[in-house]
Amino acid sequence: MASRIELEASYHLGENYEDILEKIKEQNFKLVEDSVEEDTYFTDKNLEFVKSRTCLRTRKTNEDFLELTYKPKTDNSTEKYGKKEVNLRLDPKDYEDTKYVINQLGYIEYVSFKKYRQVYSKNINGFEYNIMIDKIDDVGNFIELEILANTEAEKEKLRMELDNFVERMNCNKLKEKEKPYRDIVKEHMDSKK
Structure with missing residues (x-):
């Protein structure tokens, strides 16, 4: 079992794909994964997981990797x-x-849903920094900036660094992704009914 703390910020990429790729190159991030992920999200019958943004998910990657993920409810x-x-x-x-x-x-x-993902990574001061570029057909392109922490103390230390990471990547000019993919895709699917 792997347990970690993610510090992340997510944005709608829109037409800024080439600009972001240039920033990734300038900052020497390396492409470490180019994959197709098939995500299935689960909730309880009363949809409490959706309301609280609790995540229970299976993720199959490139047909050769499967993981079950749990993230507790989101609060302020x-x-x-x-x-x-x-x-x-x-x-x-x-x-x-x-x-x-x-x-x-x-x-x-x-x-x-299926998501096409490219992951770029770099180790900075002993911490793993990741940039995920995601494409979901008919829904859009997104970018997630992530720093991985192992303890609550590290998490507190890296909060400000995440803001700096967002600024270095010029993502502060993009529209913030305010909902998880689960909800964005579900709303999109429901709107097509």
Whole structure:
């Protein structure tokens, strides 16, 4: 089991794709992943997970990697700066069985979608800095800036650094992504009905 604390900021990328790629190159970030992720989000029957922004998700990557993720509810203190995330790596052959067990525990499938992701990474002062560029067909392009912390003390130390990271990447000029992908995609799907 991997447990970590993510400090992240997310934005709608819009037409700024080339500008961001130039910034990534200027700052010597390296492409470490180019993948297709199939995400399925689950919630309880009363949609409390959706209301509280609790995350229970399976993610299949390139058909050869599967993980189950849990992130606790979001509140004012975790809204922008991150919260603990628990990831369990599973055998990709167990994808359908994993979804079955989640359903049997009383959770329902809320939304599923494919996301095309490029991850750029760099180690700065002992911390992992990541830039994720995501494309979701019919929905849009997004960028997430992330710093990974291992303890609450590190999280507090890195809050200001996340703001500096956003500024260095010129993302402060972009529209902030105010909802998780789960909700953005679900709203988009519902609007097409």
